[in-house]
Amino acid sequence: AKIAFLPGDGVGPEVANAARRVLTQVAKKHDLSIGFNEFAFGGAAIDACGDPLPEETKAACLEADAILLGAVGGPKWDMSEKRPEQGLLALRSALAVYANLRPIQVAKGMEAHSPLKAEIAADVDMLIVRELTGGMYFGKRQEGKDKATDECLYTRGEVERVARIAFDAARKRKGRVTSVDKANVLATSRLWRNAVNELHASEYSDVELDHMLVDAMSMKLIQSPSAFDVVLTENLFGDILSDEASVLSGSIGLAPSASLGDGTRGLYEPIHGSAPDIAGEDKANPVGTLASAAMMMRYSLGKGEIADDIENAVAKALAAGRGTADIGGKDSCTSFTDYICEIV
Amino acid sequence: AKIAFLPGDGVGPEVANAARRVLTQVAKKHDLSIGFNEFAFGGAAIDACGDPLPEETKAACLEADAILLGAVGGPKWDMSEKRPEQGLLALRSALAVYANLRPIQVAKGMEAHSPLKAEIAADVDMLIVRELTGGMYFGKRQEGKDKATDECLYTRGEVERVARIAFDAARKRKGRVTSVDKANVLATSRLWRNAVNELHASEYSDVELDHMLVDAMSMKLIQSPSAFDVVLTENLFGDILSDEASVLSGSIGLAPSASLGDGTRGLYEPIHGSAPDIAGEDKANPVGTLASAAMMMRYSLGKGEIADDIENAVAKALAAGRGTADIGGKDSCTSFTDYICEIV
Ligand SMILES: CC(C)[C@H](C(=O)O)[C@@H](O)C(=O)O
Ligand SMILES: CC(C)[C@H](C(=O)O)[C@@H](O)C(=O)O
Numbered sequence A, B: 001a002k003i004a005f006l007p008g009d010g011v012g013p014e015v016a017n018a019a020r021r022v023l024t025q026v027a028k029k030h031d032l033s034i035g036f037n038e039f040a041f042g043g044a045a046i047d048a049c050g051d052p053l054p055e056e057t058k059a060a061c062l063e064a065d066a067i068l069l070g071a072v073g074g075p076k077w078d079m080s081e082k083r084p085e086q087g088l089l090a091l092r093s094a095l096a097v098y099a100n101l102r103p104i105q106v107a108k109g110m111e112a113h114s115p116l117k118a119e120i121a122a123d124v125d126m127l128i129v130r131e132l133t134g135g136m137y138f139g140k141r142q143e144g145k146d147k148a149t150d151e152c153l154y155t156r157g158e159v160e161r162v163a164r165i166a167f168d169a170a171r172k173r174k175g176r177v178t179s180v181d182k183a184n185v186l187a188t189s190r191l192w193r194n195a196v197n198e199l200h201a202s203e204y205s206d207v208e209l210d211h212m213l214v215d216a217m218s219m220k221l222i223q224s225p226s227a228f229d230v231v232l233t234e235n236l237f238g239d240i241l242s243d244e245a246s247v248l249s250g251s252i253g254l255a256p257s258a259s260l261g262d263g264t265r266g267l268y269e270p271i272h273g274s275a276p277d278i279a280g281e282d283k284a285n286p287v288g289t290l291a292s293a294a295m296m297m298r299y300s301l302g303k304g305e306i307a308d309d310i311e312n313a314v315a316k317a318l319a320a321g322r323g324t325a326d327i328g329g330k331d332s333c334t335s336f337t338d339y340i341c342e343i344v
Helices: A012-029 A043-049 A055-063 A084-095 A156-171 A187-203 A214-223 A235-249 A287-299 A304-319 A333-343 B012-029 B043-049 B055-063 B084-095 B156-172 B187-203 B214-223 B235-249 B287-299 B304-319 B333-343
Strands: A002-008 A035-038 A066-071 A099-105 A125-131 A147-155 A176-181 A208-213 A230-233 A256-260 A266-270 B002-008 B035-038 B066-071 B099-105 B125-131 B147-155 B176-181 B208-213 B230-233 B258-260 B266-268
Touching (some): A002 A012, A002 A043, A002 A055, A012 A066, A012 A287, A012 A304, A012 A333, A043 A084, A055 A084, A084 A266, A099 A156, A099 A235, A099 A287, A125 A156, A125 A235, A147 A187, A147 B187, A156 A176, A176 A187, A176 A214, A176 A235, A208 A214, A214 A230, A214 B235, A230 A235, A235 B214, A235 B235, A256 A287, A266 A287, A287 A333, A304 A333, B002 B012, B002 B043, B012 B287, B012 B304, B043 B084, B055 B084, B066 B287, B084 B266, B099 B156, B099 B235, B125 B156, B125 B235, B147 B156, B147 B187, B156 B176, B156 B187, B156 B230, B176 B187, B176 B214, B176 B235, B187 B208, B214 B230, B214 B235, B230 B235, B266 B287, B287 B304, B287 B333, B304 B333
Parallel strands (some): A002 A066, A066 A266, B002 B035, B002 B066, B066 B266, B125 B230, B176 B208
Antiparallel strands (some): A099 A256, A147 B147, A256 A266, B099 B125, B258 B266
16 A cells, blocks of 8 residues: 655654554554555745745655655745645645545543543543535635635535435435535535435434534534534634534543545645654644544455554553553653654 | 614514514613614515615614614515515625624523533533625626625624624623634635734733634534624624524524624624414414513613623523523413513
């Protein structure tokens, strides 16, 4: 398998290299041939060649079986005309990975680190399916000093294809989808709700479906997070709600993501950002990236058993009290990864 | 003082009448003349005359010193062409109440009801200032079966006037403003950030200002809510974040709001909705509406001491363990209100 390896900025290289080490280890054990090719991306690529997504990087990603990404961004580029985030959005769009899967679980032993009361955090196990290549992120914009606009646009086809991913996922889980919108105000949300309802009626009536307004959802996520199975939503709402949900687990450093399109090629990255404040200090939590690497094995390489191995090793380590400082542990990024390599 | 009284739908009449009783009581005690005129609004007005904001209601609100609103909406009107929410948006717009103030406090004794760990919920005391008459709520829309759009538009003037309210409020509080946007993606957010920065530099450099991305804010609100003083944000982000923040206090039923424009006229309503599931059962928590009535005394009627009286009575009742079921109490809406009328 051919993996495009994009370490990116800040703690990105640290966590991406952790995942690369673990992937190399499990591949050897399972006799799977896997090759990593590294490319410039994000702020690092702006510095190297003035473009957050250089042509060479983009071409390599389009040819790869999967892309493993660390993180991008940093204060250095925040005010510049070319920003690392533009590269990330351009990459998602070029790969046409319209479905961003963000599983949120509170691993045993982690309730103590959740900001929520332990009894509310326990048993959380949801999958957020966020639309990733449409909406306000990719609409027409008018920049301006005195007036600015952003457009949110959705087509029925864009809603249906990501809804399909959510319904299919629900069939393999607890069979429930909660679709989140703001249909009492937005036209795109009314289109969203209608398209989801009609697809449900025609092809997925075995799945339980309900709808929730985004403001109500931002409450329910912290009042009764264990009530949710699959949560389906549009790009911007998904950005906000998945970050909110990620801290239920105790730290955003634990949360992985997979971005998928029509084929098996996928983009895998932790939910957290480049954390410039701790970059270079070997303090970053590699769990989100290791769990993303597991998702890569499952979704892009068709190796569910290897994915299970990685996930089990991580769960075992956390249950044994191993972990980085953000979850109250004593490990460095390296020492935690060493331990996973030992037990995987 | 002339109060336009709009009970609305669901539990709206129950909580609005509770506030009316308490206001009448304190007005008598303080020799303040105050008159309530009731008007049809929301779903009730759709049923009565086919319009969620009848002309008569609108005219009366424009002439009043303040508007006291219960809640609007309900499943009965969700799928109809005319919806109660349209009346609410039209009223906000007609009154030009561009600044929605949503104070979030965790009252003593309420930490136990917060979904957050008590030590995180303690000491929360923030004021969310949400822009209320611009953004996606009022932009051009294209409704459609196969394609739909919503436009978000902000002008510099719209940002400045609401930012002024936030900075002025911060000067009377802890002197800090956190402005929330999505400047790494949206053009309107970049305009927002620039306008806030420039106003800050020219007129409010004594106030501490920082900026946070909306996704990060949705995390910080539950990780370290006591870190915030004044939170300033645009309409849609404010809708989501203020609902999220309201449950920190234990129940959305506790949270009040005031919507203000350039003069002293204001619109006062609890944050919660019409709660059709418990409507007519005398179970609704009147605290959010009582606290909104206190804000009315302070901001529209210039009676800060009466506002303090109401707020102190409510705090005393809660500290004494009185309260409705949503905060673990045994009171009905009526019995709680009786108690407040006794001690106020
Ligand atoms: C970096 C940023 C553009 C990105 C987004 O908003 O999608 C990030 O927050 C994410 O959630 O992956
Ligand atoms: C009823 C709805 C239109 C409204 C809004 O979104 O502004 C409500 O959620 C609120 O926050 O006051």
